[in-house]
Amino acid sequence: MTKHELELCIDKYGKDIYSFCKHLTNNPLEADDLYQDTFLRAVVLKEKIEYGNNPKSYFLSIALRIWRNKKRKFAWRKRIADVQPIVDERDAEMGEALELSPEERITSKEKDMLVRTAVSRLPEKLKITVLLFYMEDLSTAQISEVMKIPVGTVLSRLYQARKILKKELEDVLSE
Amino acid sequence: MNDKFDNALRHALTPSDEADLWLNQKILNQAEEKRKMAERKNWRLTAAIAAGLVLCISSVTVYAAWKYLPASDVAANVQDRKLAEAFAGEQAFVINEVQSYGDYRVTLLSIISGRMLSEYPHYHNGEIAADRTYVVIAIENGNGVPMPDTSDESYGKLEFFASPLIGDFNPAFYNIAGMSGNYTDMTEEGILYRLLECSNVEIFADHDLYLCVSEGMFYDSEAYCYDELTGKISRNENYEGMNALFELPMDIAKADPQKAAEYMAGLGFESDILREKLDAELGEAFEVEVTEENKMGAEAAEYALQFVGNPYVWGEDSLTEGTDSSGFTKSVYAHFDISLPHSSSGQRASGMKVETIENAEPGDLVFYETPAHVAIYIGDGLIVHAMPEMGICISEADFDEIAEIRRVV
Numbered sequence: 070m071t072k073h074e075l076e077l078c079i080d081k082y083g084k085d086i087y088s089f090c091k092h093l094t095n096n097p098l099e100a101d102d103l104y105q106d107t108f109l110r111a112v113v114l115k116e117k118i119e120y121g122n123n124p125k126s127y128f129l130s131i132a133l134r135i136w137r138n139k140k141r142k143f144a145w146r147k148r149i150a151d152v153q154p155i156v157d158e159r160d161a162e163m164g165e166a167l168e169l170s171p172e173e174r175i176t177s178k179e180k181d182m183l184v185r186t187a188v189s190r191l192p193e194k195l196k197i198t199v200l201l202f203y204m205e206d207l208s209t210a211q212i213s214e215v216m217k218i219p220v221g222t223v224l225s226r227l228y229q230a231r232k233i234l235k236k237e238l239e240d241v242l243s244e
Numbered sequence: 245m246n247d248k249f250d251n252a253l254r255h256a257l258t259p260s261d262e263a264d265l266w267l268n269q270k271i272l273n274q275a276e277e278k279r280k281m282a283e284r285k286n287w288r289l290t291a292a293i294a295a296g297l298v299l300c301i302s303s304v305t306v307y308a309a310w311k312y313l314p315a316s317d318v319a320a321n322v323q324d325r326k327l328a329e330a331f332a333g334e335q336a337f338v339i340n341e342v343q344s345y346g347d348y349r350v351t352l353l354s355i356i357s358g359r360m361l362s363e364y365p366h367y368h369n370g371e372i373a374a375d376r377t378y379v380v381i382a383i384e385n386g387n388g389v390p391m392p393d394t395s396d397e398s399y400g401k402l403e404f405f406a407s408p409l410i411g412d413f414n415p416a417f418y419n420i421a422g423m424s425g426n427y428t429d430m431t432e433e434g435i436l437y438r439l440l441e442c443s444n445v446e447i448f449a450d451h452d453l454y455l456c457v458s459e460g461m462f463y464d465s466e467a468y469c470y471d472e473l474t475g476k477i478s479r480n481e482n483y484e485g486m487n488a489l490f491e492l493p494m495d496i497a498k499a500d501p502q503k504a505a506e507y508m509a510g511l512g513f514e515s516d517i518l519r520e521k522l523d524a525e526l527g528e529a530f531e532v533e534v535t536e537e538n539k540m541g542a543e544a545a546e547y548a549l550q551f552v553g554n555p556y557v558w559g560e561d562s563l564t565e566g567t568d569s570s571g572f573t574k575s576v577y578a579h580f581d582i583s584l585p586h587s588s589s590g591q592r593a594s595g596m597k598v599e600t601i602e603n604a605e606p607g608d609l610v611f612y613e614t615p616a617h618v619a620i621y622i623g624d625g626l627i628v629h630a631m632p633e634m635g636i637c638i639s640e641a642d643f644d645e646i647a648e649i650r651r652v653v
Contacts, residue, residue: 083268101264104271134397185256188257192560200257204257238252
């Protein structure tokens with residue numbers, strides 16, 4: 070990838086990739102690292118980016134791979150330390166404060182935050198699937214490629230995730 | 245309803261976060277450097293192939309040492325020129341010993357110990373740890389199938405544990421994970437090279453020193469035997485997977501028993517944890533004490549106890565499939581409709597403070613620091629918690645210094 074191509078990619082997909090990194094890691098510092106590593110990895114990988122296909126899927130699959138590896142190594146090094154996600158404080162406070170009083174009317178902005186908090190609490194496999202589908206607008210076939218799982222598994226994960234989210238967000242979204 | 249639900253999700257998850265401008269700028273700058281490095285790497289690769297070809301013609305020996313990159317090249321390949329020079333120098337022990345067990349063939353290439361050998365100093369608790377041991381090993385598939393490149397998806401599925409072990413010290417507790425260890429992997433020509441480093445082990449030269457290489461992420465007590473009486477470490481001959489064990493050559497003159505004792509005493513978090521207090525058992529008469537005030541807490545403690553024996557998995561929160569410490573407390577309390585954040589620091593902000601362990605009631609959360617850890621008090625000075633390597637287990641509450649106690653019910 071040339072410098073110019075990289076610039077184009079950052080311009081075009083930067084926001085999508087960064088948002089994915091942020092929700093995947095739940096931690097702004099980790100998100101910065103992952104975002105940076107993703108693009109830098111893409112630079113040295115030999116594969117040519119096919120503009121006809123979906124380069125976004127390609128970047129997302131790199132990000133996912135790096136993150137999994139990193140989590141693994143991190144677990145090894147900090148064997149005993151529980152490294153905890155730093156949930157965006159705005160979201161977390163908002164989420165908790167609102168949980169206490171579900172009867173109160175909530176604005177659309179607050180609703181979004183509750184949804185994001187609920188998504189962040191999903192088990193990682195489900196969370197990734199939800200992010201790829203709803204945030205990154207990938208088709209189930211593309212998700213199957215990015216996550217290297219069969220389409221059937223993608224569908225069942227989406228189904229499970231929706232079930233959990235529906236239950237958690239029942240009160241919020243029923244209005 | 246479904247459309248509405250989907251739309252709400254889409255709306256909430258619309259990509260809205262952007263990287264800082266400086267971050268994008270940094271990426272563009274670093275990309276230039278990466279490209280230059282990649283070019284150099286390619287050149288090196290071709291040179292290595294050429295060298296391999298020449299030798300192939302003249303020799304049929306399979307296990308010959310020339311097959312492997314010398315340790316200095318491995319260090320150079322991970323961009324550590326200073327370490328590469330050290331490995332090429334006289335201080336390094338070149339070993340080239342091969343062992344085949346299970347599905348893999350492992351070769352111990354070289355080892356070197358000393359001060360300030362690397363371009364990349366290792367930081368421990370914010371200070372430079374200058375005195376280090378570096379080891380290079382090569383791992384191959386026994387069936388000749390090339391090992392995956394470290395950037396391949398399948399590399400993520402490979403897990404090897406390689407660590408120096410010290411005779412007279414139980415390897416389950418004293419291994420690379422506790423000795424401010426670290427490693428870098430690289431693959432070339434289908435051979436996986438690992439450069440591992442940890443605190444200098446030369447000070448233990450008057451003990452037997454070993455290097456173990458096994459599968460998995462952590463030390464596997466099944467793969468090796470430790471004789472408490474003689475202090476000897478050996479391979480478990482009945483173990484089916486890979487369990488290579490090399491003896492490390494050491495200059496006995498470098499032994500420094502006093503420094504060694506100090507090192508062991510100060511072994512970071514390992515030393516703070518009183519291992520003998522970690523594995524506690526409940527007496528037959530044990531019952532979680534229930535009083536009017538702590539009914540819910542006692543129920544939570546009782547409920548938590550049924551999961552003892554289930555595994556520890558970092559980042560997860562399943563009481564049956566695997567959980568980390570704060571996932572454990574979160575999930576236990578979720579059963580009682582009490583919602584705790586997954587982070588132990590977040591949990592530490594929940595509920596109200598209990599002054600001392602003497603005042604603790606069953607169900608209280610007990611917090612520890614460095615590493616951050618949380619447990620559920622069950623009474624009688626005991627806790628139940630999810631502990632790495634042990635899974636969900638019962639321990640004495642003072643197995644490590646208690647940082648804080650909180651009551652969340």
